[in-house]
Amino acid sequence: MKTIIEPFRIKVVEPIRMTTPEYREAALRKASFNVFFLKSQDVLIDLLTDSGTGAMSSDQWAGVMRGDESYAGSPSFHRFRDRLREMTGFEHILPTHQGRASERLLFELIGGKGKVVPNNTHFDTTRANVEHSGAEAVDLVVPEGKDPRSRHPFKGNMNIDALRRLIERVGPERIPCVMCTVTNNSGGGQPVSLANLREIRAVCDKHGLPFVLDACRFAENAYFIKLREPGQQGRPVKDIVRDMFDLADGATISAKKDGLVNIGGVLLLRDEQLSRRAGDLLILTEGYVTYGGLAGRDLEAMAQGYEEVLQEDYLAYRIRCVEYIGEKLLAHGIQIVEPPGGHAIYIDAKAFCPHIQVEHFPAQALVCALYRHAGIRAVEIGSVMFGGEGHKPPAMELVRLAVPRRVYTQSHMDYVIEAIAEVYGKRREIRGLRIVRAPKVLRHFTACFEEV
Ligand SMILES: *Cc1c(COP(=O)(O)O)cnc(C)c1O
Numbered sequence: 001m002k003t004i005i006e007p008f009r010i011k012v013v014e015p016i017r018m019t020t021p022e023y024r025e026a027a028l029r030k031a032s033f034n035v036f037f038l039k040s041q042d043v044l045i046d047l048l049t050d051s052g053t054g055a056m057s058s059d060q061w062a063g064v065m066r067g068d069e070s071y072a073g074s075p076s077f078h079r080f081r082d083r084l085r086e087m088t089g090f091e092h093i094l095p096t097h098q099g100r101a102s103e104r105l106l107f108e109l110i111g112g113k114g115k116v117v118p119n120n121t122h123f124d125t126t127r128a129n130v131e132h133s134g135a136e137a138v139d140l141v142v143p144e145g146k147d148p149r150s151r152h153p154f155k156g157n158m159n160i161d162a163l164r165r166l167i168e169r170v171g172p173e174r175i176p177c178v179m180c181t182v183t184n185n186s187g188g189g190q191p192v193s194l195a196n197l198r199e200i201r202a203v204c205d206k207h208g209l210p211f212v213l214d215a216c217r218f219a220e221n222a223y224f225i226k227l228r229e230p231g232q233q234g235r236p237v238k239d240i241v242r243d244m245f246d247l248a249d250g251a252t253i254s255a256k257k258d259g260l261v262n263i264g265g266v267l268l269l270r271d272e273q274l275s276r277r278a279g280d281l282l283i284l285t286e287g288y289v290t291y292g293g294l295a296g297r298d299l300e301a302m303a304q305g306y307e308e309v310l311q312e313d314y315l316a317y318r319i320r321c322v323e324y325i326g327e328k329l330l331a332h333g334i335q336i337v338e339p340p341g342g343h344a345i346y347i348d349a350k351a352f353c354p355h356i357q358v359e360h361f362p363a364q365a366l367v368c369a370l371y372r373h374a375g376i377r378a379v380e381i382g383s384v385m386f387g388g389e390g391h392k393p394p395a396m397e398l399v400r401l402a403v404p405r406r407v408y409t410q411s412h413m414d415y416v417i418e419a420i421a422e423v424y425g426k427r428r429e430i431r432g433l434r435i436v437r438a439p440k441v442l443r444h445f446t447a448c449f450e451e452v
Pocket residue numbers: 051098099100101123125126181185186214216253254255256257264265
């Protein structure tokens with residue numbers, strides 16, 4: 001059989017409220033052409049983010065009921081810790097409320113003025129936490145990772161020569177760790193190969209540097225390794241996952257991605273001293289070391305989520321679902337970042353709307369057109385997000401369609417594809433936007449626009 005089915009049945013349904021184009025037009029104007037201001041019940045298919053938007057399984061909900069809410073030493077913590085130990089081989093495991101809390105703890109301890117942190121591409125909160133500590137964040141992805149048409153199988157790979165040159169230039173004593181993000185979220189959800197992770201490890205060993213994974217989507221990354229890397233095809237994904245973690249000295253994780261939960265994070269460390277200091281900081285602002293700002297029920301849901309995310313039927317469905325959208329859009333002549341990544345499709349808005357100049361935000365204009373036409377909420381990744389005073393416009397104007405885990409069916413995706421193709425057919429009607437007002441930082445969340 002060729003057809004890949006959703007490997008689950010649906011026990012609880014959440015109604016989608018249907019709306020008309022006229023209703024959406026009014027809602028969009030009320031939201032000042034910024035979809036962050038929309039009420040989520042006015043959205044039909046919400047592809048704003050894959051973070052914390054997944055559906056939990058019946059076993060996870062059973063865990064929610066079993067959750068033990070004791071302040072210290074809860075069995076829910078032990079179940080969570082044991083699951084993560086078994087999966088990653090790490091000894092020291094701290095729960096946090098989400099990924100950025102893990103980042104804050106780590107860089108408060110190892111960051112600081114004068115330090116330099118290399119990564120394939122820093123995610124925005126990772127960069128912000130590195131810079132908040134006073135350190136400099138440097139992105140060293142391979143050149144193929146920046147070319148939207150390149151079909152390289154591992155576009156998330158680190159440029160190893162560039163890493164060597166950086167270490168030579170600034171000196172290993174100024175580098176507190178080398179990071180690598182799997183999959184490379186800001187680079188289009190593109191995977192990193194096991195061979196590349198091993199090369200990073202070898203460079204770290206040569207200079208005595210710790211290697212830290214930003215491991216939010218480690219399971220999706222491992223599945224790509226199984227699909228694409230020579231010699232990996234016959235191996236269980238859980239073994240590939242273990243190989244990835246075995247190469248690292250630490251990992252920061254947002255469980256809102258491959259943890260299949262709505263909230264949660266993890267900080268994994270091998271060094272006992274460092275882990276003890278991170279635990280002290282955790283207690284200062286998040287909570288005691290056996291709950292880290294979460295409820296016992298959240299720890300149960302995470303423990304179960306990290307069981308389910310390694311099921312290969314799930315991963316086959318997950319990766320295929322995203323690839324399916326990408327293939328169909330390409331077949332309609334719509335340019336996307338190729339090949340499709342693990343959690344999202346990125347539409348090239350400059351190619352979609354060649355009549356809209358960059359200063360009139362073609363990607364934001366396309367986001368508005370998709371909402372108007374079909375009630376789909378996507379997100380702009382372009383000049384609105386990265387531009388503004390003192391910034392040069394980014395290389396690409398992208399519209400990201402992030403796919404929540406286990407939430408939508410194939411017919412929802414067919415609806416999305418049909419809608420985008422229809423908008424493409426009348427793309428000349430899409431009008432550019434100008435900013436009416438915006439804050440200085442992170443302006444995409446709260447900027448207001450009008451049509452030009
Ligand atoms: C989401 C994400 C983070 C931050 O996690 P939060 O749970 O949103 O704080 C860090 N790195 C990557 C690669 C992410 O995708």
